[in-house]
Amino acid sequence: MPNDALLSLQLDHLKELQARYESAMAEQGFDGLLIASGAAPYRHGDDQAWHFQGYGPFLHWTGLAGREHCWLWLRPGHKPVLWLFQPADFWHANQPLPEEPWQTVIEVRSRQSPEAPVLDDPGRLAVIGDPTMLEGVPGDINPQHLLEALDETRVRKTAYEIECLARANTLALAGHRAARDAFVAGESEFGISLAYQQATGQREADAPYHSIICLNDHAGTLHYQYYDTRPPGHSRSLLIDAGVRFRGYCSDITRTTAGPGESRFAALVLGLERLQLRLCGMVAPGVDYIDIHRKAHQGIAALLSATGLVTGLEDQDMVEQGITRVFFPHGIGHFLGVQVHDVAGKPTPPPDDAPFLRLTRRLEPGMVVTIEPGLYFIPSLLDPLLEGALGRHLNSDLIGKLRGCGGIRIEDNVLVTESGSRNLTRDS
Known part of the structure:
Protein backbone atom coordinates (compact mmCIF):
# COMPACT_ATOMS: atom_id res chain seq x y z
CA MET A 1 0.00 0.00 0.00
CA PRO A 2 1.44 3.44 -0.93
CA ASN A 3 2.13 5.85 1.91
CA ASP A 4 -0.57 8.25 0.67
CA ALA A 5 -3.15 5.51 1.05
CA LEU A 6 -1.87 4.68 4.55
CA LEU A 7 -2.08 8.32 5.62
CA SER A 8 -5.61 8.52 4.24
CA LEU A 9 -6.54 5.45 6.29
CA GLN A 10 -5.17 7.23 9.36
CA LEU A 11 -7.72 10.01 8.92
CA ASP A 12 -10.51 7.40 8.86
CA HIS A 13 -8.93 5.80 11.92
CA LEU A 14 -8.98 9.07 13.87
CA LYS A 15 -12.60 9.70 12.91
CA GLU A 16 -13.50 6.25 14.22
CA LEU A 17 -11.53 6.81 17.43
CA GLN A 18 -13.34 10.12 17.98
CA ALA A 19 -16.66 8.30 17.79
CA ARG A 20 -15.55 5.43 20.04
CA TYR A 21 -14.03 7.68 22.69
CA GLU A 22 -16.98 10.10 22.67
CA SER A 23 -19.32 7.15 23.24
CA ALA A 24 -17.18 5.90 26.14
CA MET A 25 -17.03 9.36 27.71
CA ALA A 26 -20.79 9.86 27.37
CA GLU A 27 -21.55 6.50 28.95
CA GLN A 28 -19.34 7.39 31.93
CA GLY A 29 -20.59 10.96 32.22
CA PHE A 30 -17.42 12.85 31.26
CA ASP A 31 -17.21 16.09 29.26
CA GLY A 32 -13.58 15.63 28.31
CA LEU A 33 -10.56 13.38 28.53
CA LEU A 34 -6.91 14.36 29.04
CA ILE A 35 -4.39 11.65 28.11
CA ALA A 36 -0.83 11.90 29.43
CA SER A 37 1.83 10.29 27.27
CA GLY A 38 3.91 9.68 30.40
CA ALA A 39 7.68 9.70 30.77
CA ALA A 40 10.45 7.32 31.72
CA PRO A 41 11.11 7.10 35.47
CA TYR A 42 14.58 7.70 36.74
CA ARG A 43 16.58 4.78 38.06
CA HIS A 44 16.81 4.69 41.82
CA GLY A 45 19.79 6.65 43.10
CA ASP A 46 20.77 7.69 39.57
CA ASP A 47 20.27 10.62 37.20
CA GLN A 48 19.61 8.31 34.22
CA ALA A 49 16.11 7.28 33.15
CA TRP A 50 14.85 4.00 31.75
CA HIS A 51 14.03 3.91 28.05
CA PHE A 52 10.49 5.09 27.33
CA GLN A 53 8.01 3.70 24.79
CA GLY A 54 4.63 5.27 25.54
CA TYR A 55 1.19 4.87 27.08
CA GLY A 56 -1.32 2.76 25.15
CA PRO A 57 -4.19 5.26 24.67
CA PHE A 58 -1.74 8.00 23.65
CA LEU A 59 -0.18 5.67 21.07
CA HIS A 60 -3.66 4.61 19.94
CA TRP A 61 -4.32 8.19 18.84
CA THR A 62 -0.90 9.44 17.78
CA GLY A 63 1.44 6.48 17.17
CA LEU A 64 4.19 8.69 18.60
CA ALA A 65 6.23 6.16 20.56
CA GLY A 66 8.89 7.56 22.88
CA ARG A 67 7.33 11.04 23.21
CA GLU A 68 7.51 12.12 26.83
CA HIS A 69 5.50 14.75 28.75
CA CYS A 70 2.95 15.18 25.98
CA TRP A 71 -0.79 15.64 26.52
CA LEU A 72 -3.85 14.96 24.36
CA TRP A 73 -7.21 16.63 25.14
CA LEU A 74 -10.38 15.09 23.74
CA ARG A 75 -13.86 16.68 23.86
CA PRO A 76 -17.05 15.69 22.07
CA GLY A 77 -17.62 17.85 19.02
CA HIS A 78 -14.20 19.52 19.21
CA LYS A 79 -10.91 19.00 17.38
CA PRO A 80 -8.46 17.11 19.66
CA VAL A 81 -5.56 19.17 20.97
CA LEU A 82 -2.06 17.67 21.24
CA TRP A 83 0.62 19.40 23.29
CA LEU A 84 4.13 18.26 22.34
CA PHE A 85 6.88 18.77 24.91
CA GLN A 86 9.64 20.60 23.01
CA PRO A 87 11.92 22.34 25.49
CA ALA A 88 14.75 24.69 24.54
CA ASP A 89 17.45 22.30 25.68
CA PHE A 90 21.12 22.14 24.73
CA TRP A 91 21.47 18.68 26.31
CA HIS A 92 18.95 16.85 24.13
CA ALA A 93 17.46 17.24 20.66
CA ASN A 94 13.74 17.60 20.03
CA GLN A 95 12.46 14.91 17.70
CA PRO A 96 11.06 16.55 14.54
CA LEU A 97 7.44 15.89 13.65
CA PRO A 98 6.95 15.21 9.93
CA GLU A 99 4.07 17.08 8.32
CA GLU A 100 1.26 14.60 7.70
CA PRO A 101 -2.48 14.86 7.02
CA TRP A 102 -3.49 13.80 10.56
CA GLN A 103 -2.32 17.22 11.76
CA THR A 104 -5.33 18.74 9.99
CA VAL A 105 -7.70 16.93 12.37
CA ILE A 106 -5.62 17.23 15.55
CA GLU A 107 -4.44 20.66 16.64
CA VAL A 108 -0.73 20.40 17.51
CA ARG A 109 0.77 22.85 19.99
CA SER A 110 4.32 23.09 21.28
CA ARG A 111 5.17 23.75 24.92
CA GLN A 112 8.31 23.83 27.03
CA SER A 113 6.79 22.74 30.32
CA PRO A 114 6.31 19.06 31.15
CA GLU A 115 3.37 19.89 33.43
CA ALA A 116 -0.23 19.31 32.44
CA PRO A 117 -1.69 22.18 30.38
CA VAL A 118 -4.30 24.49 31.92
CA LEU A 119 -7.58 23.79 30.14
CA ASP A 120 -10.31 26.32 29.37
CA ASP A 121 -13.71 25.19 30.65
CA PRO A 122 -12.88 21.46 30.89
CA GLY A 123 -16.20 20.46 32.51
CA ARG A 124 -16.16 17.06 34.17
CA LEU A 125 -12.71 15.88 33.13
CA ALA A 126 -11.14 12.42 33.21
CA VAL A 127 -7.34 12.27 33.25
CA ILE A 128 -5.58 9.02 32.39
CA GLY A 129 -1.97 7.92 32.42
CA ASP A 130 0.82 6.94 34.79
CA PRO A 131 -0.54 7.98 38.22
CA THR A 132 2.93 9.04 39.38
CA MET A 133 2.82 11.73 36.66
CA LEU A 134 -0.68 12.96 37.48
CA GLU A 135 -0.35 14.18 41.05
CA GLY A 136 -2.08 17.53 41.40
CA VAL A 137 -3.68 17.45 37.94
CA PRO A 138 -7.35 18.53 38.20
CA GLY A 139 -9.92 15.94 37.21
CA ASP A 140 -10.90 12.35 37.92
CA ILE A 141 -7.67 10.33 37.75
CA ASN A 142 -7.83 6.98 35.96
CA PRO A 143 -11.54 6.20 36.50
CA GLN A 144 -11.72 2.44 36.32
CA HIS A 145 -14.92 2.01 34.29
CA LEU A 146 -13.76 4.52 31.70
CA LEU A 147 -10.37 2.80 31.43
CA GLU A 148 -12.13 -0.51 30.79
CA ALA A 149 -14.30 1.10 28.10
CA LEU A 150 -11.27 2.67 26.44
CA ASP A 151 -9.44 -0.66 26.50
CA GLU A 152 -12.38 -2.13 24.61
CA THR A 153 -11.95 0.48 21.84
CA ARG A 154 -8.61 -1.17 21.02
CA VAL A 155 -9.93 -4.71 20.57
CA ARG A 156 -11.25 -4.42 17.00
CA LYS A 157 -8.65 -2.85 14.74
CA THR A 158 -9.37 -0.22 12.10
Whole structure:
Protein backbone atom coordinates (compact mmCIF):
# COMPACT_ATOMS: atom_id res chain seq x y z
CA MET A 1 0.00 0.00 0.00
CA PRO A 2 1.44 3.44 -0.93
CA ASN A 3 2.13 5.85 1.91
CA ASP A 4 -0.57 8.25 0.67
CA ALA A 5 -3.15 5.51 1.05
CA LEU A 6 -1.87 4.68 4.55
CA LEU A 7 -2.08 8.32 5.62
CA SER A 8 -5.61 8.52 4.24
CA LEU A 9 -6.54 5.45 6.29
CA GLN A 10 -5.17 7.23 9.36
CA LEU A 11 -7.72 10.01 8.92
CA ASP A 12 -10.51 7.40 8.86
CA HIS A 13 -8.93 5.80 11.92
CA LEU A 14 -8.98 9.07 13.87
CA LYS A 15 -12.60 9.70 12.91
CA GLU A 16 -13.50 6.25 14.22
CA LEU A 17 -11.53 6.81 17.43
CA GLN A 18 -13.34 10.12 17.98
CA ALA A 19 -16.66 8.30 17.79
CA ARG A 20 -15.55 5.43 20.04
CA TYR A 21 -14.03 7.68 22.69
CA GLU A 22 -16.98 10.10 22.67
CA SER A 23 -19.32 7.15 23.24
CA ALA A 24 -17.18 5.90 26.14
CA MET A 25 -17.03 9.36 27.71
CA ALA A 26 -20.79 9.86 27.37
CA GLU A 27 -21.55 6.50 28.95
CA GLN A 28 -19.34 7.39 31.93
CA GLY A 29 -20.59 10.96 32.22
CA PHE A 30 -17.42 12.85 31.26
CA ASP A 31 -17.21 16.09 29.26
CA GLY A 32 -13.58 15.63 28.31
CA LEU A 33 -10.56 13.38 28.53
CA LEU A 34 -6.91 14.36 29.04
CA ILE A 35 -4.39 11.65 28.11
CA ALA A 36 -0.83 11.90 29.43
CA SER A 37 1.83 10.29 27.27
CA GLY A 38 3.91 9.68 30.40
CA ALA A 39 7.68 9.70 30.77
CA ALA A 40 10.45 7.32 31.72
CA PRO A 41 11.11 7.10 35.47
CA TYR A 42 14.58 7.70 36.74
CA ARG A 43 16.58 4.78 38.06
CA HIS A 44 16.81 4.69 41.82
CA GLY A 45 19.79 6.65 43.10
CA ASP A 46 20.77 7.69 39.57
CA ASP A 47 20.27 10.62 37.20
CA GLN A 48 19.61 8.31 34.22
CA ALA A 49 16.11 7.28 33.15
CA TRP A 50 14.85 4.00 31.75
CA HIS A 51 14.03 3.91 28.05
CA PHE A 52 10.49 5.09 27.33
CA GLN A 53 8.01 3.70 24.79
CA GLY A 54 4.63 5.27 25.54
CA TYR A 55 1.19 4.87 27.08
CA GLY A 56 -1.32 2.76 25.15
CA PRO A 57 -4.19 5.26 24.67
CA PHE A 58 -1.74 8.00 23.65
CA LEU A 59 -0.18 5.67 21.07
CA HIS A 60 -3.66 4.61 19.94
CA TRP A 61 -4.32 8.19 18.84
CA THR A 62 -0.90 9.44 17.78
CA GLY A 63 1.44 6.48 17.17
CA LEU A 64 4.19 8.69 18.60
CA ALA A 65 6.23 6.16 20.56
CA GLY A 66 8.89 7.56 22.88
CA ARG A 67 7.33 11.04 23.21
CA GLU A 68 7.51 12.12 26.83
CA HIS A 69 5.50 14.75 28.75
CA CYS A 70 2.95 15.18 25.98
CA TRP A 71 -0.79 15.64 26.52
CA LEU A 72 -3.85 14.96 24.36
CA TRP A 73 -7.21 16.63 25.14
CA LEU A 74 -10.38 15.09 23.74
CA ARG A 75 -13.86 16.68 23.86
CA PRO A 76 -17.05 15.69 22.07
CA GLY A 77 -17.62 17.85 19.02
CA HIS A 78 -14.20 19.52 19.21
CA LYS A 79 -10.91 19.00 17.38
CA PRO A 80 -8.46 17.11 19.66
CA VAL A 81 -5.56 19.17 20.97
CA LEU A 82 -2.06 17.67 21.24
CA TRP A 83 0.62 19.40 23.29
CA LEU A 84 4.13 18.26 22.34
CA PHE A 85 6.88 18.77 24.91
CA GLN A 86 9.64 20.60 23.01
CA PRO A 87 11.92 22.34 25.49
CA ALA A 88 14.75 24.69 24.54
CA ASP A 89 17.45 22.30 25.68
CA PHE A 90 21.12 22.14 24.73
CA TRP A 91 21.47 18.68 26.31
CA HIS A 92 18.95 16.85 24.13
CA ALA A 93 17.46 17.24 20.66
CA ASN A 94 13.74 17.60 20.03
CA GLN A 95 12.46 14.91 17.70
CA PRO A 96 11.06 16.55 14.54
CA LEU A 97 7.44 15.89 13.65
CA PRO A 98 6.95 15.21 9.93
CA GLU A 99 4.07 17.08 8.32
CA GLU A 100 1.26 14.60 7.70
CA PRO A 101 -2.48 14.86 7.02
CA TRP A 102 -3.49 13.80 10.56
CA GLN A 103 -2.32 17.22 11.76
CA THR A 104 -5.33 18.74 9.99
CA VAL A 105 -7.70 16.93 12.37
CA ILE A 106 -5.62 17.23 15.55
CA GLU A 107 -4.44 20.66 16.64
CA VAL A 108 -0.73 20.40 17.51
CA ARG A 109 0.77 22.85 19.99
CA SER A 110 4.32 23.09 21.28
CA ARG A 111 5.17 23.75 24.92
CA GLN A 112 8.31 23.83 27.03
CA SER A 113 6.79 22.74 30.32
CA PRO A 114 6.31 19.06 31.15
CA GLU A 115 3.37 19.89 33.43
CA ALA A 116 -0.23 19.31 32.44
CA PRO A 117 -1.69 22.18 30.38
CA VAL A 118 -4.30 24.49 31.92
CA LEU A 119 -7.58 23.79 30.14
CA ASP A 120 -10.31 26.32 29.37
CA ASP A 121 -13.71 25.19 30.65
CA PRO A 122 -12.88 21.46 30.89
CA GLY A 123 -16.20 20.46 32.51
CA ARG A 124 -16.16 17.06 34.17
CA LEU A 125 -12.71 15.88 33.13
CA ALA A 126 -11.14 12.42 33.21
CA VAL A 127 -7.34 12.27 33.25
CA ILE A 128 -5.58 9.02 32.39
CA GLY A 129 -1.97 7.92 32.42
CA ASP A 130 0.82 6.94 34.79
CA PRO A 131 -0.54 7.98 38.22
CA THR A 132 2.93 9.04 39.38
CA MET A 133 2.82 11.73 36.66
CA LEU A 134 -0.68 12.96 37.48
CA GLU A 135 -0.35 14.18 41.05
CA GLY A 136 -2.08 17.53 41.40
CA VAL A 137 -3.68 17.45 37.94
CA PRO A 138 -7.35 18.53 38.20
CA GLY A 139 -9.92 15.94 37.21
CA ASP A 140 -10.90 12.35 37.92
CA ILE A 141 -7.67 10.33 37.75
CA ASN A 142 -7.83 6.98 35.96
CA PRO A 143 -11.54 6.20 36.50
CA GLN A 144 -11.72 2.44 36.32
CA HIS A 145 -14.92 2.01 34.29
CA LEU A 146 -13.76 4.52 31.70
CA LEU A 147 -10.37 2.80 31.43
CA GLU A 148 -12.13 -0.51 30.79
CA ALA A 149 -14.30 1.10 28.10
CA LEU A 150 -11.27 2.67 26.44
CA ASP A 151 -9.44 -0.66 26.50
CA GLU A 152 -12.38 -2.13 24.61
CA THR A 153 -11.95 0.48 21.84
CA ARG A 154 -8.61 -1.17 21.02
CA VAL A 155 -9.93 -4.71 20.57
CA ARG A 156 -11.25 -4.42 17.00
CA LYS A 157 -8.65 -2.85 14.74
CA THR A 158 -9.37 -0.22 12.10
CA ALA A 159 -8.09 -0.62 8.54
CA TYR A 160 -5.24 1.77 9.39
CA GLU A 161 -4.19 -0.30 12.40
CA ILE A 162 -4.25 -3.50 10.37
CA GLU A 163 -2.02 -1.96 7.72
CA CYS A 164 0.44 -0.73 10.37
CA LEU A 165 0.54 -4.20 11.92
CA ALA A 166 1.13 -5.75 8.49
CA ARG A 167 4.02 -3.39 7.81
CA ALA A 168 5.51 -4.12 11.21
CA ASN A 169 5.44 -7.80 10.20
CA THR A 170 7.16 -7.11 6.89
CA LEU A 171 9.96 -5.21 8.60
CA ALA A 172 10.42 -7.85 11.28
CA LEU A 173 10.60 -10.68 8.75
CA ALA A 174 13.59 -8.99 7.11
CA GLY A 175 15.24 -9.08 10.53
CA HIS A 176 14.38 -12.73 11.04
CA ARG A 177 15.96 -13.65 7.70
CA ALA A 178 19.11 -11.76 8.64
CA ALA A 179 19.16 -13.46 12.05
CA ARG A 180 18.89 -16.90 10.47
CA ASP A 181 21.73 -16.08 8.07
CA ALA A 182 23.87 -14.87 10.98
CA PHE A 183 23.14 -18.12 12.84
CA VAL A 184 24.15 -20.21 9.83
CA ALA A 185 27.35 -18.15 9.59
CA GLY A 186 28.22 -19.07 13.19
CA GLU A 187 27.46 -15.78 14.93
CA SER A 188 26.91 -15.40 18.67
CA GLU A 189 23.59 -14.34 20.18
CA PHE A 190 24.93 -10.78 20.33
CA GLY A 191 26.00 -10.95 16.70
CA ILE A 192 22.57 -12.26 15.71
CA SER A 193 20.98 -9.35 17.60
CA LEU A 194 23.12 -6.87 15.67
CA ALA A 195 22.15 -8.50 12.38
CA TYR A 196 18.47 -8.25 13.30
CA GLN A 197 18.77 -4.57 14.25
CA GLN A 198 20.68 -3.75 11.06
CA ALA A 199 18.10 -5.45 8.87
CA THR A 200 15.10 -3.82 10.58
CA GLY A 201 16.69 -0.39 11.00
CA GLN A 202 15.52 -0.40 14.60
CA ARG A 203 17.53 -0.05 17.77
CA GLU A 204 16.98 -2.75 20.37
CA ALA A 205 15.74 -0.08 22.80
CA ASP A 206 13.02 0.98 20.34
CA ALA A 207 11.77 -2.54 19.67
CA PRO A 208 8.33 -3.31 21.12
CA TYR A 209 9.97 -5.79 23.51
CA HIS A 210 13.43 -7.08 24.29
CA SER A 211 14.29 -9.54 21.52
CA ILE A 212 14.58 -13.12 22.73
CA ILE A 213 17.58 -14.64 20.95
CA CYS A 214 18.54 -18.13 22.11
CA LEU A 215 21.19 -20.53 20.93
CA ASN A 216 21.04 -24.17 21.98
CA ASP A 217 19.73 -24.86 25.49
CA HIS A 218 19.02 -21.18 26.11
CA ALA A 219 15.79 -21.75 24.16
CA GLY A 220 14.59 -23.77 27.15
CA THR A 221 14.08 -20.46 28.99
CA LEU A 222 10.91 -18.96 27.54
CA HIS A 223 11.93 -15.30 27.88
CA TYR A 224 15.71 -15.72 27.87
CA GLN A 225 17.08 -12.20 28.33
CA TYR A 226 20.85 -12.31 27.81
CA TYR A 227 23.06 -12.33 24.73
CA ASP A 228 26.29 -14.32 24.82
CA THR A 229 28.98 -12.41 22.98
CA ARG A 230 30.81 -15.59 21.97
CA PRO A 231 29.29 -18.31 19.84
CA PRO A 232 28.99 -21.78 21.36
CA GLY A 233 31.39 -24.45 20.23
CA HIS A 234 28.58 -26.06 18.22
CA SER A 235 25.43 -24.13 17.28
CA ARG A 236 22.66 -26.69 17.42
CA SER A 237 19.60 -24.44 17.29
CA LEU A 238 18.36 -20.87 17.12
CA LEU A 239 15.11 -19.56 18.60
CA ILE A 240 14.42 -15.87 17.94
CA ASP A 241 11.32 -14.08 19.19
CA ALA A 242 11.53 -10.49 17.94
CA GLY A 243 9.32 -7.75 16.53
CA VAL A 244 9.27 -4.23 15.15
CA ARG A 245 7.24 -1.15 16.05
CA PHE A 246 5.77 0.73 13.06
CA ARG A 247 3.91 4.00 13.73
CA GLY A 248 3.25 2.74 17.24
CA TYR A 249 2.05 -0.75 16.24
CA CYS A 250 3.90 -3.96 17.09
CA SER A 251 4.76 -7.21 15.40
CA ASP A 252 5.62 -10.29 17.45
CA ILE A 253 7.18 -13.14 15.45
CA THR A 254 9.05 -16.26 16.55
CA ARG A 255 11.04 -18.66 14.40
CA THR A 256 13.19 -21.68 15.24
CA THR A 257 16.02 -23.06 13.09
CA ALA A 258 17.82 -26.37 13.50
CA GLY A 259 21.59 -26.39 13.07
CA PRO A 260 23.55 -28.68 10.75
CA GLY A 261 23.34 -32.35 11.65
CA GLU A 262 20.33 -31.90 13.95
CA SER A 263 17.93 -34.09 11.98
CA ARG A 264 15.85 -35.16 15.00
CA PHE A 265 15.38 -31.58 16.12
CA ALA A 266 14.68 -30.45 12.54
CA ALA A 267 11.90 -33.04 12.32
CA LEU A 268 10.39 -31.65 15.52
CA VAL A 269 10.56 -28.11 14.13
CA LEU A 270 8.80 -29.24 10.96
CA GLY A 271 6.13 -31.06 12.94
CA LEU A 272 5.47 -28.05 15.15
CA GLU A 273 5.26 -25.73 12.15
CA ARG A 274 2.63 -27.96 10.57
CA LEU A 275 0.67 -27.86 13.83
CA GLN A 276 1.06 -24.08 14.04
CA LEU A 277 -0.35 -23.61 10.54
CA ARG A 278 -3.36 -25.78 11.40
CA LEU A 279 -3.97 -23.68 14.51
CA CYS A 280 -3.70 -20.47 12.46
CA GLY A 281 -6.34 -21.97 10.19
CA MET A 282 -8.72 -22.23 13.15
CA VAL A 283 -8.81 -18.44 13.60
CA ALA A 284 -12.26 -17.23 12.53
CA PRO A 285 -15.22 -15.25 13.88
CA GLY A 286 -17.08 -17.05 16.64
CA VAL A 287 -14.20 -19.35 17.59
CA ASP A 288 -13.39 -19.51 21.29
CA TYR A 289 -9.68 -18.73 21.62
CA ILE A 290 -9.45 -21.20 24.51
CA ASP A 291 -10.43 -23.95 22.06
CA ILE A 292 -7.39 -23.09 19.91
CA HIS A 293 -5.19 -23.41 22.99
CA ARG A 294 -6.66 -26.80 23.83
CA LYS A 295 -6.33 -27.97 20.24
CA ALA A 296 -2.64 -27.02 20.48
CA HIS A 297 -2.20 -29.40 23.40
CA GLN A 298 -3.85 -32.19 21.43
CA GLY A 299 -1.42 -31.47 18.60
CA ILE A 300 1.56 -31.45 20.97
CA ALA A 301 0.45 -34.84 22.29
CA ALA A 302 0.28 -36.24 18.76
CA LEU A 303 3.74 -34.86 18.01
CA LEU A 304 5.21 -36.34 21.19
CA SER A 305 3.74 -39.71 20.28
CA ALA A 306 4.78 -39.59 16.61
CA THR A 307 8.40 -38.73 17.46
CA GLY A 308 8.68 -41.35 20.21
CA LEU A 309 9.30 -38.80 22.96
CA VAL A 310 6.32 -40.25 24.86
CA THR A 311 5.08 -43.82 24.49
CA GLY A 312 2.42 -46.08 25.98
CA LEU A 313 -0.19 -43.35 26.45
CA GLU A 314 -3.10 -42.16 24.36
CA ASP A 315 -2.90 -38.54 23.24
CA GLN A 316 -5.83 -37.49 25.43
CA ASP A 317 -4.20 -39.13 28.45
CA MET A 318 -1.05 -37.08 27.85
CA VAL A 319 -3.15 -33.92 27.93
CA GLU A 320 -5.25 -34.89 30.95
CA GLN A 321 -2.26 -36.03 33.01
CA GLY A 322 -0.35 -32.81 32.38
CA ILE A 323 2.45 -34.21 30.21
CA THR A 324 1.81 -31.78 27.36
CA ARG A 325 1.96 -28.85 29.80
CA VAL A 326 5.51 -29.84 30.70
CA PHE A 327 6.55 -29.56 27.06
CA PHE A 328 4.23 -26.61 26.29
CA PRO A 329 3.76 -24.61 29.50
CA HIS A 330 2.57 -21.24 28.15
CA GLY A 331 -0.58 -20.00 26.44
CA ILE A 332 -1.18 -20.16 22.70
CA GLY A 333 -1.03 -16.38 22.32
CA HIS A 334 -2.57 -12.97 23.00
CA PHE A 335 -4.01 -9.81 21.48
CA LEU A 336 -1.62 -7.58 19.50
CA GLY A 337 -1.71 -3.84 18.83
CA VAL A 338 0.07 -0.79 20.22
CA GLN A 339 1.16 -3.11 23.02
CA VAL A 340 2.62 -6.53 22.39
CA HIS A 341 0.27 -8.08 24.94
CA ASP A 342 -2.60 -5.79 24.06
CA VAL A 343 -5.38 -5.00 26.50
CA ALA A 344 -8.87 -6.40 27.19
CA GLY A 345 -7.92 -10.00 26.50
CA LYS A 346 -9.21 -11.54 29.72
CA PRO A 347 -12.76 -10.46 30.61
CA THR A 348 -12.89 -13.83 32.37
CA PRO A 349 -9.95 -15.55 34.11
CA PRO A 350 -8.10 -18.28 32.22
CA PRO A 351 -9.25 -21.84 32.91
CA ASP A 352 -7.39 -24.06 35.36
CA ASP A 353 -5.83 -26.08 32.52
CA ALA A 354 -4.41 -22.89 30.93
CA PRO A 355 -3.32 -20.60 33.78
CA PHE A 356 -0.94 -18.53 31.63
CA LEU A 357 -3.36 -17.90 28.75
CA ARG A 358 -3.56 -14.15 28.02
CA LEU A 359 -6.73 -14.25 25.91
CA THR A 360 -10.04 -15.87 26.91
CA ARG A 361 -12.46 -14.28 24.45
CA ARG A 362 -14.49 -15.51 21.52
CA LEU A 363 -12.94 -14.14 18.32
CA GLU A 364 -14.54 -11.31 16.34
CA PRO A 365 -13.67 -9.59 13.05
CA GLY A 366 -10.97 -6.96 13.51
CA MET A 367 -9.18 -8.72 16.34
CA VAL A 368 -5.48 -9.45 15.83
CA VAL A 369 -4.00 -12.36 17.77
CA THR A 370 -0.79 -14.33 17.93
CA ILE A 371 -0.65 -18.09 17.44
CA GLU A 372 2.52 -19.44 19.04
CA PRO A 373 2.70 -23.11 20.04
CA GLY A 374 5.94 -24.35 21.51
CA LEU A 375 7.72 -27.54 22.49
CA TYR A 376 10.56 -27.20 24.99
CA PHE A 377 13.03 -29.21 27.02
CA ILE A 378 12.94 -27.29 30.31
CA PRO A 379 14.90 -29.05 33.05
CA SER A 380 12.87 -27.64 35.95
CA LEU A 381 9.69 -29.07 34.41
CA LEU A 382 11.05 -32.23 32.78
CA ASP A 383 13.14 -33.61 35.62
CA PRO A 384 10.26 -34.01 38.11
CA LEU A 385 8.20 -35.69 35.39
CA LEU A 386 11.02 -38.07 34.51
CA GLU A 387 11.49 -38.96 38.17
CA GLY A 388 7.77 -39.48 38.84
CA ALA A 389 5.28 -42.22 38.07
CA LEU A 390 4.78 -41.03 34.50
CA GLY A 391 8.50 -41.03 33.77
CA ARG A 392 8.37 -44.57 32.39
CA HIS A 393 6.40 -43.22 29.42
CA LEU A 394 9.11 -40.72 28.48
CA ASN A 395 12.01 -41.61 26.19
CA SER A 396 14.77 -40.32 28.46
CA ASP A 397 17.55 -41.17 25.98
CA LEU A 398 15.94 -39.14 23.17
CA ILE A 399 15.08 -36.31 25.55
CA GLY A 400 18.70 -36.29 26.68
CA LYS A 401 19.87 -35.93 23.09
CA LEU A 402 17.47 -33.04 22.45
CA ARG A 403 17.88 -31.09 25.68
CA GLY A 404 20.83 -29.22 24.26
CA CYS A 405 18.58 -27.73 21.55
CA GLY A 406 16.46 -26.04 24.20
CA GLY A 407 13.11 -25.83 22.48
CA ILE A 408 10.93 -24.63 19.64
CA ARG A 409 8.42 -21.82 19.26
CA ILE A 410 6.76 -20.68 16.03
CA GLU A 411 4.60 -17.56 16.11
CA ASP A 412 2.54 -15.65 13.56
CA ASN A 413 0.26 -12.61 13.84
CA VAL A 414 -3.25 -13.33 12.57
CA LEU A 415 -6.17 -11.02 11.78
CA VAL A 416 -9.74 -12.22 12.26
CA THR A 417 -11.69 -11.29 9.11
CA GLU A 418 -15.43 -11.38 8.40
CA SER A 419 -15.17 -14.85 6.87
CA GLY A 420 -12.01 -16.35 8.39
CA SER A 421 -8.54 -15.00 8.89
CA ARG A 422 -5.54 -13.33 7.28
CA ASN A 423 -2.06 -14.30 8.40
CA LEU A 424 -0.24 -10.95 8.56
CA THR A 425 3.10 -12.72 9.00
CA ARG A 426 2.92 -15.31 6.23
CA ASP A 427 1.23 -12.90 3.82
CA SER A 428 3.92 -10.20 4.25
